[in-house]
Amino acid sequence: MPESTPAPTATPAAAPAGRHAGAAAALAGTDRAGDRAGIRAALAGVDPADPRAVWRALGVAGITAGLYPDGAQPHPGRLAALLTELDARCPLGVTLSVCVQVATVAPLLAGTEGPAERARRGMLRGETVVALAVTDAAGSGSDLLDATTRVKFGAGTATLDGGKDWITNATSCDAALVLARHRESRHFTSFCWLLVPAAAPGVSTESAGRAFAGAGVGHLRFAGVALDGDAVVGRPGRALAAFARQAGVERLAGALWARAMCHRLLAGLLDWLRRRPAAEGTLWDRPAIRERYARCLVAVRQLDALCASSLASPHAVPAAATGMVLKVAAAETVDRVTTEAVRLRGADAFRDGGESQVRAEAAMFGIAGGATGAMLAGIADHADELVGDVS
Known part of the structure; x- marks a missing residue:
């Protein structure tokens, strides 16, 4: 899922209740009841708008550690269950805060030693929040080779200068996993990861404003930040290769989250259409309304x-x-569902926390973690593979 992106005012995602929840489960097809029941129990009584409290509860209950049965990558079914439950009860920003850490940061720290290994253990316990600082302040988010955040190595030391913009958890993290250039050549082997304590001298943070309440979105600046040599995570030169591999997991996580969001929105919309009076019946009785709703159903079932x-x-x-296909499909499906939900609800969509605000925030699915245009260019590069033979 996304590292972070600019977005309009954050809004809580309303949790489906009663038959809303039943309709959402029916639409999803499989409830993964065991995993979801455990997550619900872990979050019972926790303020859903408090990202630290949610993160801590997931860690204490063993939910976060349980995502990684192989020790490194999250299990897709367990990840889907977690994102579905978070989407049902938490503001979008809180879900984003968790998603980035479990889908990208924790796996990138797996198999490390020293401070990085200790940070990962703290993450799994819900004690430590680590931001993913990739998008460079000086360039396009999709053009990582032009990043200007630099690290200079000395005898057992590292000095970091630069900046990262629109970073999830920036204002609330204990440390940031920073992508930095250690060679001048414009090559994928010119980058490394650094684990930078948020309280280190020379680190400053500026809030990005109201973007994604609960996600701690902000801008990080590094001015001569002096680090020990063990701040380097993994082998220098391998950072972009590791990130490219993990981007696939992030995109899968985004698709699973988008899927849960769309099921939830359609369940609520269906209930509303069936109750909304229109002439001698309800809006749901009108063929044109049913057709527009059905097209959303088709799109969501395709994402499923x-x-x-x-x-x-x-x-x-x-x-x-x-x-990449998952990333584009998720972005386009969310856009279709949220846009149609606003149109069908009309003025009611502009209530606090309504579909209009959800649509504004959900635009991130087409930007963060790789803009749709960049994804389509990459998909075209795989045309021969994807066309293939019909089997």
Whole structure:
């Protein structure tokens, strides 16, 4: 899922209740009842708008650690259950705060030593929040090779200068996993990861404003930040390769989250249409309304089908082309569902926390973690593979 992106005012995602919840489960097809029941129990009594409280509760209950049965990558089914429950009860920003950490940060820290390994253990316990600082302040978010945040290595030391913009958890993190250039050449081997304590001298943070309440979105600046040599995570030169691999998991997580959001919105919309008076019946009785709603159903079922093979796998690392297809499909499906929900609800969609505000925030699915245009260009590069033979 997304590292972070600018977005309009954050709004809580209303939790479905009663028959809303039943309709959402029916639309989703499979409830993964065991996993979801455990998550619901862990979050019972927790303020859903408090990201630290949610993160801590998931860690204390063993939910976060349980995502990684192989020790490194999240299990797709467990990840889907977590994102579905978070989407049902938390503001979008809180879900984003958790999603980035479980889908990207924790896996990138797996198999490390020293401070990085301790940070990962703290994350799994819900004690430590780590931001993913990739998008550079000086360039396009999709053009990582032009990033100007730099690290200079000395004898057992590292000095970091630069900036990262629109970073999830920036204002609330204990540390940031920072992508930095250690060589001047414009090459994928010119980058490394650094684990930078948020309280280190030379680190400053500026809030991005009201974007995604609960996500702690902000801008990080590094001015001569002096670090020990063990702040380097993994091998220098391997950072972009590791990130490219993990991007597929992030895109899968985004698709699973988008799927849950769309099911929830359609369940609530269906209930509203069936209750909304119109002439001698309700809005649901009108063929034109039913057709527009059905087109949304088709789009969501197509996203379900794209996610099905990943959900059936014990591993969450899709092929590169598959990850990009999931990313585009999720963005387009969310856009279709939220836009139609606003149109069908009319003025009611502009209530506090209504579909209009959800649509504004959900635009991130087409931007963060790879803009749709960039994804389509990548998909075209895999045309021969994706066309293939019909089997």
